[in-house]
Amino acid sequence: MPAVSYRLESEVAVLSIAHPPVNALSLPVRTALMEGLTRASADAAVAAIVLTGTGGTFSSGADIHEIGSGAALTSPTLRELQSEMEATPKPLVAAIDGIAFGGGLEIALTCHWRIGSRSARVGLPEVKLGLLPGAGGTQRFTRLAGPAAALEAITSGAALGAERALELGVLDAVADDALAAAIDFARQAARERLSLRVARGLDERLREGTPELFSEFRRRIAAKARGQLAPARIIDSIEAACTLPAEEAFRLERQYFLECRDSPQRRALTHVFFAEREARRIPGIPADTEPLPIRQAAVIGAGTMGGGIAMSFANAGIPVALLEVSPEALERGLQVIRRNYAASVNRGSLDATRADAALARIHGVSDYAALAGADIVIEAVFEDLNVKREVFARLDKVAAPHAILATNTSTLDIDLIGAATSRPGQVVGTHFFSPANVMKLLENVRGRESSAQTIATVMALGRTLGKIPVLAGNCDGFIGNRMLMFYGSEAEFLLEEGATPEQIDRVMEGFGFAMGPLAVRDLAGNDVGFLIRKGRRLPADERWSPILERIVAAGRLGQKSGKGFYRYEGRTRIVDPEVNALIEGVSRELGIRRRSIPDEEILERLLHPLINEGARILDEGIAIRASDIDVVYVYGYGFPAYKGGPMFWAEQSGLARVVETMRRLAPTHGARWRPAPLLERLSAGNLGFGAARSDANPGKCG
Secondary structure, rough: OHHHHHHEOOEEEEEEEEEOOOOOOOOOHHHHHHHHHHHHOOOOOOOOEEEEEEEOOOOOOOOHHHHHOHHHHOOOOOHHHHHHHHHOOEEEEEEEOOOEEHHHHHHHHHOOOOEOOOOOOEEEHHHOOOOOOOOHHHHHHHHOHHHHHHHHHHHHHEEEHHHHHHHOOOOOEOOOOOHHHHHHHHHHHOOOOOOOOHHHOOHHHHOOOHHHHHHHHHOOOOOOOOOOHHHHHHHHHHHHHOOHHHHHHHHHHHHHHHHHHOOOHHHHHHHHHHHHHHOOOOOOOOOOOOOOOOOEEEEEEEOHHHHHHHHHHHHOOOOOOEEEOHHHHHHHHEEEEEEHHHHHHHOOOOHHHHHHHHHHHHEEOOOHHHHHOOOOOEEEEOHHHHHHHHHHHHHHHHHHOOOOOEEOOOOHHHHHHOOOOOHHHEEEEEEEEOOOOOOOOOEEEEOOOOOHHHHHHHHHHHHHOOOOEEEEEEOOOHHHHHHHHHHHHHHHHHHHHHHHHHHHHHHHHHHOOOOHHHHEEEEOHHHHHHHHHHHOOOOOOOOOHHHHHHHHHOOOOHHHEOOOOOEOOOOEEEOOOHHHHHHHHHHHHHOOOOOOHHHHHHHHHHHHHHHHHHHHHHHHEEEEEHHHHHHHHHHHHOOHHOOOHHHEEEEEEEOHHHHHHHHHHHHHHHOOHEEEHHHHHHOOOOOOHHHHOOOOOOOOOO
């Protein structure tokens, strides 16, 4: 089939992109579109042209593989195609059904008018790949919608619904049948000889781009976009649209696009993009495995985590029973859920009708028998193995025979939990991250007996809930928390040797984390971290730093007590000399002579042990792929996406550097801190983690 079909509807030529699955603007599509435009422009019987897409999609944008390879610059390029579109003397109308993203929207913006279906969604998401729209997107969008809307939409990469796009002027009309409406309008435009509306030439709204608008926007997104190239260049490009002649502004946009395309950040974000998709592919699960349909769900525990999990189901349209045996605790949990929805409505992130509908799907119950109708039950009670086993034994008696029994544990043994039931094949870990209704990662954990259908179901469920699912094997801490132990403990060793909390957090936030490790401890609660630590056994040649214990003993529990590694006024953290004195006291007791520690050493000593443990996890089959570890850390632990995740970053920095750090740490930190055998093999062979790719099923460590 041709990449673009051509047909006549009376005097209107209809060009339909037909390049499954998402009508990406790869070279065959660009070539066929150029041929179709040339043909229509030269045909005297054609009075107007309509551009559309087939399969419920206008176009998802550029072919990402082409961007990385440079094939996107093969003629005809998108910009050459746009020049041909702007040169046509005949009315050119875009009929947008489904999505028009990235280059797809840039093509639509080049048309004289745009008509969308009521379900259409448009956007310029290039920033998520470390890019900016390189085919006039920042220029034409700004001229149609104004600079304020362009700044918001393009730096976030957010999709706009049809009504919002119409309100902004990105769409000219919305119709039940976008194609029919576009053909009718194209005929009218030709018949009435309407002036062709070329977005490139519009300048009415550019006066809205005041210096104050841009300086305030830069200030507002400074923390969110810290260290990122693409958002900064998007703002520069939109400002150029408002302050420079059109030709110069378009030229600058292209220059900024090429700068972003050739940057390490673009390569890292492209890695994350493909890693997300690869994580869905589970070796050993037969292709014909049908996930269990989840029509009703249940959650045990109405605390912060259980309530957030219940909201995740409700937001996805799935009714959920929320169980708490104490009526008082249940009501407290439901009140928190009500407040969360009210806050979302007040912020404008959720309309009241949708909030009410979601809230109506959550049913509070106090009797285990009320869970009998659920297709999946997720336990979210206190992180204690005996408590969880008691819950599962009780649940096994009342849950439907087909139901999946899942635990939200973040560290505990899935097999020991499953052994408390008569159906270990239907037991699985579903580790949500707090707040569960917001965080994107779902770390699913396979037990030794977990069936193929059980795994397929929770992986599919993750996507239904709007999460990014990754499958881990069963061991203490699974992927994320097992690695995190080394990150947190090394921060305390650095404190003993001479670093300060503010230096450590400054270095890691400068690297790209939203919060440094000690600020995170304060946010989560130092008492919680200490309790988890007490439940873990260390090898004889390793130790914990006493700093965390001393912090907790001093009543410095974190933000909730107004003091932790910092003192707090609201959420503002303030350096506290008392903490530094406490840390220095620990150093004296241990006989450690404090020294000035370079920032680079802090970065390496925090991240390299994390990567070393990631290599062990990969070698053991706990993670299927190194890229799965990257997805876990980007979406669950705040590792900067524009660095690609810890394993990708390590490859780019050099695995030999990680090996050297671990060899240096092992004599004082213990045997587990020695370089992982996999790291040593890869480093010796100058290989990357791709050489260690495993198609083995994730299993139980040890």
